[in-house]
Amino acid sequence: MDAVMHIRPQSIASPDSTDDAAQSPADQIVPTADGEPILAILDGVPVAQHPLLRGRxxxxxxxxxxxxxxxxxxxHxxxxxxxxxxxxxxxxEPSLGRRIHFVPVMGAGDQFPEDRLVIDLVYQAVTAMRxxxxxxxRLVLIVNISLGNARKPFQGRLSPWARLLDRLxxxxxxxxxxSAGNHVQPFDLPPFLTMAEYEATVQPGRATxxxxxxxxxxxxxxxxxxSETINGITVGSANIDAVSPAERRGAAGRVDPFQPMVTANPSSALGPGFANSVKPDILMAGSREHLTMVAxxxxxxxxxxxxxRPHGLRVAAPPRDGSNNWEHYTCGTSAASALASRTAHRIHDALEEAYGxxxxxxxxHQRSVILKALLVHTAAWPSDSADLxxxxxxPPDAKQHVRQKDNVRRFLGFGIVSAEDAIYCASDRATxxxxxxxxSETRRSITVPLPTCMSGQPLAHxxxxxxxxxTPVLPGRQSYRSVKLSLLAPDELGGFRVLPAKAQPDANQASKGTVFSRRWDGDKAPALTATSSIEFVVQREPDRGADxxxxxxxxxxxxxxxxxISEVYNQARARIAPAVPLRAR
Structure with a gap:
């Protein structure tokens, strides 16, 4: 609990703005869902009998x-x-095969009840499950919280809600x-006087x-x-959607600020997180957000x-006109977080199918950290966005690359996730x-075999x-995160002819939370043998505070x-046990 020195107003949620309702096709077939849930949603009351959600x-x-x-x-x-x-x-996209556990924590008007503390609602909802x-x-491993307290932006001190999530x-x-949170307040674009002038500015000038x-x-x-939670995954929204070019032209009076660049949406909340950790951790599709004139x-x-319709993600909507099969469009970090939870579920399904x-x-605990690692694993900075x-x-001085990367990760975190790469195999890569x-103060070595088909190939790899x-947490201490793990890079990376990639958070910045992700790239031919491998070491550092x-x-x-190089996967698979089948897209 916070020291009893002040009174804060009750938490409020920022309602999503939606538009352009449309009816679903009358003849659509929605597959059924079976099996105990591994994913739960804490959110507003849903329309459980909507044709897209009935029985799910x-x-x-x-x-x-x-x-x-x-x-x-x-x-919502x-x-x-x-x-x-x-x-x-x-x-x-394929529908999830399992049912979803849903606990409403928002009631009338998609707002938190006035007579209950949100932290208490979340605590009771999660503890009741397990x-x-x-x-x-009892099987829930993933909990989606596409909610945030608009009255509590992170200013360096962890909120009670975030501390609760870390403990649970x-x-x-x-x-x-x-969800990282959305900031939809108006802002000024000083160089411009009119919307027509702004829209007429060609890229990259408009984006700049x-x-x-x-x-x-x-x-x-x-x-x-x-969203400053250190054990959870914080999700920002990228300007990605699947709107057709014909419908995109319907965005009259609204301007796409970054097209064709892929980057964080203008409303997506910015990092860093607690103790200068990488936050948001990842970005996922949150619609290609446009800007509209206020004054x-x-x-x-x-x-x-x-x-x-011209810039949104199509979802089920409450009924109107006596019909229940309506859909409309949503956006923002709430949607991005939901897609991250969905991706984690699909990763679990793929691992369960392959390994049983x-x-x-x-x-x-072990399955949840595997899902956490694989969810972040494919995240990458788009080069044009990072350069902008x-x-x-x-700062302009290239020697200040650490500060440059610090600014990039405020917007992009570890990067934008490729959900398909996180779920499916490919013949030219092996995960x-x-x-x-x-x-306490121990280490584990993990040996990764290197396919011989990559040897002598002067190609990008x-x-x-x-x-x-x-991590356990120590709420009464400044360090808070009581356990830090390190990933020691293997010496064999030099022989594999790769160097640390430039388009990623600085290693010191990336080691402040509970996810650490690194990438090494090269294009010179490695020299490999039938037994070549690289050995990663996971090491637990001395615990902070009490052991x-x-x-x-x-x-x-x-x-x-x-x-x-299409033999990468097969050769890697042949050197591990049990054998894993190739799953095509």
Whole structure:
């Protein structure tokens, strides 16, 4: 609890803006969902009988919020459930095969109840799922929280809500996917007087001026509680959607600030996190956000738009006109977090299908850290976006590369995730994973075989490694994170002819949280033999404060890739046991 020295107002949620309702096709077939949930949603009351959600949700109205929530106002929870179950409906993505556990924590008007503390709602909802006696969802490993307290931006001190998530994550082995928060307030674009002048500016000039305006507001656009959590994954929104070119032309009066660049949306909250850690951890699709005019004259003032047909993610919507099969469009970090949770679920499904009991028999903590590592593993900075941030925020001196990277990761974290690469195999790359536990001041070695087909090939190739863990926390100490793990780079990387990639957070910056991800690239021919391998070492550093007398779970993912060399996967698979089948897209 905070010291009793002041009173804060009750938490409030920032409602999503949605638009352009449309009816679903009358003849659409929605597959059924079976199996106990491994994913839970804490959100507003959903329309559980929507055709896209019927038979897919286990709704546990633990706090009696459903009766007061008008069906027509059940926007946010319905949209998040739709995104997690089916993805963006503008894409033909597979639906999740398991049911989803849903606990409403927002009631009327998609707002938190006035007579309950949000932290208490979250605590009761999570502990009810995993309590020893009569758990409501005993298999849940992933919890989606597409919520944030608009009255509590992160200013260096961890909020009670974030501290709760860290404690629950460590206690139960749960991966919390949390939205970074949205800042939809108007802001000025000083060089421009009118929207027509702004729209007429060709790229990269428009993107440069937009980023310049946003960079002046960094201090006011910080993460919203509880997204500063250190054990959870914080998700920002990237300007990505699947809107067709024909529908994109319908964005009259709204301007795309960054097209064709892929980067963080203007409204997406910015890092860093606690103790200068990388936050947001990742970015996922949150629609290609446009800007619309608020005022013009002495200066042009604009604000980010909500989801709409020309720039949004298509999701289930509350009924209207007596019909229940409506859809509309959403956007922002809430949607991005839901897609991150969905991706983590699909990673779990892929591992369960490939490894069966060998994976399922792992402890909840070990499976959750594997999902955490693999979710971040494919994240990467788009080169044009990173270069723009460096040019605008500087510093201009190339020797100040650490500060340059610091500015990039405020916007991009570890980067934008490729969900398909995180889930599916490819013939020219191989991803290895390992799970384990570490006692105080111990280390583990993980050997990764190198396919001989890469030998002598003067082609672009890479090694990527991501380490994730769950730390006990010390709320009364400044260090807070009581356990730090390190990933020691192997000496054999020099023989593999790769060097640390430039487009990634600085190694010191990336080691402040509970995820550490590095990439090494090269294009000179490696010299390999039939037994060549690289050895990564996961090491537990001396505990901060009092010694932690418990084993700490970790997950490690390593990928070796050489695009165009189709034998990489098969040769890597032949050197490990048990054999894993190739899963094509």
């Amino acid at each position: 949700l286990n709704v546990d109205d633990l706090f009696g919020l459903e009766p007061a929530a008008l069906v027509a106002e059940r926007v 929870g319905t949209a998040m459930a739709s995104l997690i179950a089916h993805g963006d409906r503008n894409l033909a 309590r020893d006696n009569d758990p409501t969802a 994550s460590h206690r139960y082995g749960i991966l919390f996917c949390v 001026q937009t980023l310049t305006a946003l960079s002046a507001l960094i201090g006011y656009r910080r993460l919203l509680s509880p 013009s004259g002495a200066a042009l003032a604009v604000r980010p738009t909500g989801g709409a 009991e060998q994976f399922v028999s792992l402890s909840e 941030i460096k040019s605008v925020l500087g 290895f994973w390992a799970a384990g536990t570490l006692g 890479s090694v990527r490694a991501t380490l994730a863990w769950l 932690v007398d418990e084993l700490v779970p970790f997950g490690l993912a390593v990928t070796v890739a050489m695009p165009g």
